[in-house]
Amino acid sequence: SIYFYLKKRMGSKLCKNTSSRLRLQMEPPSDGSHQVCVTVESLDEKGNTVKGPYAVTIHVEDINDNPPEFDQAKYTGVVRQNSRPGKPFMYIHATDRDDPTTPHAQLTYSILHHFPNPYTEMLFQIDNITGAISPSKMGSHYLDPQKQDTFTLVVTVKDMAGMTMNAFTSSADVIITVKESLWKAPATIRIQENSTQVHPVNISQVHSNEPDVIYDLFEKEKLPRFPFSIDQNGVIYVTEPLDREEKDTYTFFVVTKDKEGELVDKPLHIHVIVEDINDNPPVCKQAVTVIEVQENEGGGSNIGTLFATDMDEEDTLNSRLQFKIQSQVPAVPASNLFFIQQDTGILQLTSHSLNKRIASNYSLKVLVTDAVFQTICDVQIHVIDINDQIPIFEKSDYHNVTVAENLPVGTVILEIQATDGDEPATGSSYIIYQVKEGDPDNTFIIETDIETNRGFVKINKALDFETAPVYNLVINATNPEPLVPGVQYNSSSLTLFKVFVTNVDEPPVFHKTVYKGEVSEDIPVNTLVMMVEAYDPEGDTVRYSLEGDMRKWLRIDSITGQIHTASTLDREQQEMYTVDVVASELKNAAQKSKATLILHLIDVNDNPPQLAMDYPPFFCHPLSGGEKALIQATDADEQLYYSTFSFSLVDYMNTRNNWEISKVNATHAYLSPKHANFEEKVYNVPVIINDNGKPPLERKVNLEVNICKCSSEMSCFIEVQREHFWPTTSQAIGILIGVLLII
Template identity: 50%
Template sequence: MSCIFRSTTKQGKYHLPQKVQWNDPGAHYSLVNKERLPQFPFSIDQEGNIYVTQPLDREEKDAHVFLAIAKDETGKLLSKPLEIRVKVIDINDNPPTCLSAVTTFEVQENEPVGNSLGIFTAHDMDEPNTANSILKYKLVDQTPKVPSDGLFLIQEYEGKVQLAKHSLKKQNNPQYNLTVEVSDQDFKTLCLVQVNVIDINDQIPIFERSDYGSKTLPEDTAVGSTILVIQATDADEPFTGSSKIIYKIVQGDTGGRLEVVTDPQTNAGYVKIKKPLDFETEPFTSIVFKAENPEPLVAKVDYNASSYASFNLTVTDVNEAPEFPQQIFQAKVSEDVAVGTKLGSVSARDPEGLAVSYSLRGDNRGWLKIDSITGEIFSTAPLDRETESLYRVQVVATEAGGSSLSSTAHFHLALTDVNDNPPRLAKDYTGLFFCHPLSGTGSLIFEATDDDQQSFRNPQFTFALGRESLRNDWEVSKINGTHARLSTKHTRFEERVYEILILINDGGRPPMEGTVSLSVTFCQCVEGSCFRPVGKREGIPTVGMAVGILLTTFLVIGIVLAVVFIRMRKDKAENPQSPEARPLRS
């Protein structure tokens, strides 16, 4: 079931043009707020009449959906709930509104009559595309009315603002304030429009001087230095694109060594050195400047000779150090090249045309030498990638005469690998042991490596016993490309240290083979650890030595006591009346 209701309904009970009714008398009716509104604006009486109990507002909610329920006296549903839809139709209850406090348009001085300055738009909250929301525009006031009233017009329904009489001049008035009346069928609203008259670029920049004379500068004048200040003026409106000045060098600076920076406040142009000056390539030049605006000129106005100025620049010579064309020279050779092989070359040029002499700096390994005249670099000793894979030295270029100025560059020598390193054990395998006697065959694992690059060994080592005699007791088996297993072949080993020689081949091109030794001890074990009797240690006496020293000490003490005792007896015999020899009396 659906019904339509206008949004003009005020608070109170207003009967909707619909009602619900059960066939049998005695039904009890109620409504369910299906949309769970905080305030439900409908009610139903026991006759099935539905009422509006609160004002409806289409701009807030243009449709409502709720359920009507019929129950008997016990509260049992008599029928499936009935869905009711209410559509709120619009009335013209909202006046037009301005989108902003002031709408601003701009118009150039030379704007032709009839051109659009912009579209003015207002808004109405009533239902769109209905008579209630159709707006009409009318221009009702212009301030100031100079040079005349009625300078502008506005399209009645479109809202387009146009020039009505003639082009404007900023000198007459830079700004106009317009009042626009916006109306619908019942309401009117006044909105404000501001029209700013902007200057047109009808004046060219004019240099205060056409000739700025001559300048003489040494070629080593610092980059960034200001060498000249130029000035042009523009009669257009200040601080706009029509009066801002951009200075360009249009002649005499093909190398781009100069630039002109404009002061935004004064329009002064500061001529600065952008790249180093060069006496050898450009000792004298005549520079021509042009002053332009970033804003294009209006039709039939062109730049002329007043927008150009010139000056002459002379560059004097300064003795300069030789120059390398690049800072890093690179070469790549195999590490096994013969001594005396040419590895690369460097070159430098002296700006004054003097001869250049080359030398090396930082050749700490003594691998290289350089021809002082040609700059060719040769090897003077065997190279070794494993010692240093990228060898870096400095090359010094010095004037052969004059002030002997010099400059440096870098020479990087990359060494490619050859298979010139035999395999070796990857770590120290000291302390290898088996508990004696063996209860069964035993084995241990070891790892091999070498110092060549991965690509040469890949790594794929092969392993073999180093002596034929070892094969009765031992065997070696490969686990993978780097690891192998050394195993005993029986249990009849003595309690001692065995030196096992193993041959390891890297399979490279050419193949390299190395012999390594594994020391394996057979010893008595205590709790899984090898027990070795303590041997003689340097500076510490053995047990036998300690016993000998103790007996010698007792012997010396005995001899001393015997001598003292004999001496005392002798003294007593020679002096019988001495107090010590008198008998005791009672």
């Protein structure tokens, strides 16, 4: 090739001089480039230069004749459980001796096999350019050394950027060991409250699976102050002494971030429990605990409980309280009348020894202690009189009282009085009055004045002469506090009382206060729709009438109470028709009462559909084609009958040639011109609308459609001819009405 090239350059001179020689000097490339520099000259027999020297540069073109080679036959790597997906934990590398500026040496990495592969997706992934191996999303979640601690990946590398089937391919094994995650939440941290150590105090440490991360704490709940911190080695500190009584648990998270501020690991949940120490004294629940005890209470009786609390941790020795009586004032008739249970605070009598005449009140000082602190609580014990006296009525018979049957409920009809010799303002002397006999329906009630023990007999239910004209009442007086053994109520605690009820002329009474009925709106006149009934308590004859029959739709038989239709009903005028039915006495018409009649009219399809449009449709002249105007139908009947309308045009040739109608939905349709050759005027388009009642009703309407010159606001434009005089009042009004109609 070189000879041919030189021959071509030197022409015949090289050929004629048969004795001449060629001398080539080759300089090997010093910079590793793919070109060779050659110097060529022609010599004669004596070695003198005939031609030349000439510099020849030879470019060596690369072909893909070298497969890629891994720099290791086998690779090993370690990955931590729960490592971040996509974060490389190792790299593989291969080289290719072909020209790196050509696709021959452009390498692409991929995973060929994955042993074992227990899931549908691979647990590892490789960057096809850099050879970086990292966990996949599934691998980050499922890698667990307890289940599988070793994986073998068969990794391939292809030249030609992996874009052709003729690329060379090499492979290598990658042995990956899965190790347990370093990123673990510590066990529950326990910190003793009110610590005297120098703060901050190291309480735990966490370790990320990845180096050079930034540790931070994240509060789960917003606190006035957050007493924890973390350094960049993952050491967690408590920054100040804690108080269990202020807050006994803390929950927060440890997070790790990279230099860009992105989360590296899943947040770790940290739980801190503040352990109690005995730093709170007992507290009396009440400043003074007051206990009442009857003077006849027996020895050993529980008379009350002293309550105290301790803010230290519940159910621990720190909050265990013990009670002891320190003093009793007065110390009569003995100094140890009372005993308190050491661990419960329950007070008991030591013997049957209380006497109100000797001492009516006692003051106790009770020592309450925990393991460290003590507190004095005050107890006041009031000795109360025993209920050994019964109430005694001032009269054994209050004779009788006469009342009218229409007396209002709550009226006092009698005052009664009994007295009790026990201690005033106690349950032993307070009197409760009750009707013991003669009032099975609780028509009467007796209320007691708490200061005077006076009783007030009141009407509790409406009286009725016709039902009960006379009440023979037996009233007893008792105390809320039980009587002591050996004492019983007797006739002194009973009194008699007779109530006479006088008759009052009362109005008739309806059996119902509201009568309801349903009728179809198309029932014939004189149809019976309802029957009402009332009676007079005194037995007088009742007569019936109607009030509020504004539409004159009904009539009532004054004797029987039968209500008939008096004229045609119309639901569209009023669906719920309400009138008052009046019952009055025949002999005294002023004595009357009312009941309400509510008549629900059931709809029938008696109204044809009609157009429901605020203004007639219009089209702008000249028409360009494709115009549509929306029309709407409505019906006065119930939804049952007008839920669907059908629209059609009257079958006139002129109508069919010029217009067409198409349904939009149940209540709307489009009217469209079928061509653009319309004059500028008003057209009458006959439209037929049908409802879906049973039977259906139909209405034919002449729809006025205006084809007019339109303004820029897309509304009909009207030119008003200007003249040199003002229009008259009637002309101005006419113009205004015309313009408004068009609008």
